[in-house]
Amino acid sequence: MYIKNLKLINFRNYHQLELSLHPKVNIFVGDNAQGKTNILEAIYMTASGKSFRTIKDREIIKMDKQQGYIKIEGEKRYGKVTVEIKLEEEKKKQVKVNGLTSTKRTELLGNVYVVIFSPEDLKLVKEGPAERRRFIDQELSNIKPKYFHHLHQYHKVLMQRNNLLKKIYQNKKYMDTLDIWDEKLAELGARLMFERLSFINRLSMLSKLVHRKITDNRETLELRYQSSIPMKKNDEEMKAFFIEKLKESQEKDVNRGSTTLGPHRDDLGLYVNGIDIRVFGSQGQQRTTALALKLAEIELVKGETGEYPILLLDDVMSELDQKRQQFLIKSLRDIQTFVTTTELNSLETMEFSDKSIFYVENANVKYYAKD
Numbered sequence: 001m002y003i004k005n006l007k008l009i010n011f012r013n014y015h016q017l018e019l020s021l022h023p024k025v026n027i028f029v030g031d032n033a034q035g036k037t038n039i040l041e042a043i044y045m046t047a048s049g050k051s052f053r054t055i056k057d058r059e060i061i062k063m064d065k066q067q068g069y070i071k072i073e074g075e076k077r078y079g080k081v082t083v084e085i086k087l088e089e090e091k092k093k094q095v096k097v098n099g100l101t102s103t104k105r106t107e108l109l110g111n112v113y114v115v116i117f118s119p120e121d122l123k124l125v126k127e128g129p130a131e132r133r134r135f136i137d138q139e140l141s142n143i144k145p146k147y148f149h150h151l152h153q154y155h156k157v158l159m160q161r162n163n164l165l166k167k168i169y170q171n172k173k174y175m176d177t178l179d180i181w182d183e184k185l186a187e188l189g190a191r192l193m194f195e196r197l198s199f200i201n202r203l204s205m206l207s208k209l210v211h212r213k214i215t216d217n218r219e220t221l222e223l224r225y226q227s228s229i230p231m232k233k234n235d236e237e238m239k240a241f242f243i244e245k246l247k248e249s250q251e252k253d254v255n256r257g258s259t260t261l262g263p264h265r266d267d268l269g270l271y272v273n274g275i276d277i278r279v280f281g282s283q284g285q286q287r288t289t290a291l292a293l294k295l296a297e298i299e300l301v302k303g304e305t306g307e308y309p310i311l312l313l314d315d316v317m318s319e320l321d322q323k324r325q326q327f328l329i330k331s332l333r334d335i336q337t338f339v340t341t342t343e344l345n346s347l348e349t350m351e352f353s354d355k356s357i358f359y360v361e362n363a364n365v366k367y368y369a370k371d
């Protein structure tokens with residue numbers, strides 16, 4: 001898919017912006033803090049309603065304004081798609097997909113597909129498990145809106161169980177009600193675990209291929225789903241085993257006031273030639289892995305939805321060496337890509353045949369060239 005037009009009103013530092021976009025590459029050049037990432041953030045929001053930088057709408061709406069607005073018009077394989085988001089201070093955001101209004105942010109899911117690659121993603125490999133879980137949850141929700149729903153339900157139940165654990169710590173009489181929450185948590189948790197396992201297995205296959213190409217067949221990447229409870233054959237067995245494990249840890253959980261087992265404690269194991277590169281990888285190996293994961297994700301979205309996603313490269317090119325840059329560029333082919341950079345020189349290796357360059361200065365966007 002690709003986006004043809006973007007419109008912003010009172011979004012971040014933009015008072016009003018209308019852009020016609022190139023179906024292939026759009027480069028936004030400018031000094032720091034001029035508004036380049038803000039454009040990528042707006043596009044990103046049309047996929048899920050969420051920003052990748054904040055959870056507060058107040059920060060996104062232009063300072064001193066009460067309302068903000070984003071609109072994109074795009075083309076998909078089977079027709080047009082229009083997404084609008086109205087942000088209002090202290091109100092739920094309103095979304096409109098192809099003219100149909102809703103106050104449910106989740107209505108947006110499954111319309112626009114976006115993959116973002118930023119310097120933060122380069123840290124994905126060496127950061128803690130929470131970052132890798134965020135990656136899995138974000139990508140899976142993007143491809144499978146139902147997953148997002150399951151995840152939301154799981155976290156609600158988890159919060160309720162944790163609150164109950166704290167009450168039990170104060171007064172043991174509440175212990176009787178814990179089993180009900182264990183059962184609910186196990187049911188939702190088992191479902192999440194199978195969804196994650198299947199996603200990671202598919203991502204592992206795809207990223208292994210990409211990774212082999214980047215490393216000239218010298219290294220083999222393997223992804224392993226590392227759940228805090230060993231996997232069972234099916235949902236039913238998993239649920240039963242999950243309940244058993246929760247029961248075993250009830251006392252520990254009460255003392256800690258939190259649930260010590262479950263998908264919220266999962267991790268993604270990343271191994272190169274059998275070695276855990278989260279711990280032992282060089283910076284170069286960790287970057288190559290992050291790049292392979294992102295490129296694999298693009299293929300996965302295409303496989304799942306039939307559409308290539310839009311790729312947002314936020315300040316990432318200058319962080320990659322020439323070889324990795326070239327690999328990334330070669331891999332882009334039919335994917336609409338948005339690139340931000342402070343230096344056009346850092347994109348030297350980008351011999352894009354089709355592109356638009358935009359200069360961004362203090363929220364003014366000037367169209368520069370089109371090959």
Ligand SMILES: Nc1ncnc2c1ncn2[C@@H]1O[C@H](COP(=O)(O)OP(=O)(O)OP(=O)(O)O)[C@@H](O)[C@H]1O
Nearest residue numbers: 012013032033034035036037038059060061062063
């Ligand atoms: N709600 C807001 N209202 C008005 N201006 C805002 C708001 N939020 C952020 N800004 C401004 O937006 C600018 C930052 O824009 P952005 O993050 O897009 O920078 P950038 O051009 O990508 O810079 P860098 O290269 O440093 O990443 C800053 O000047 C900041 O003050």
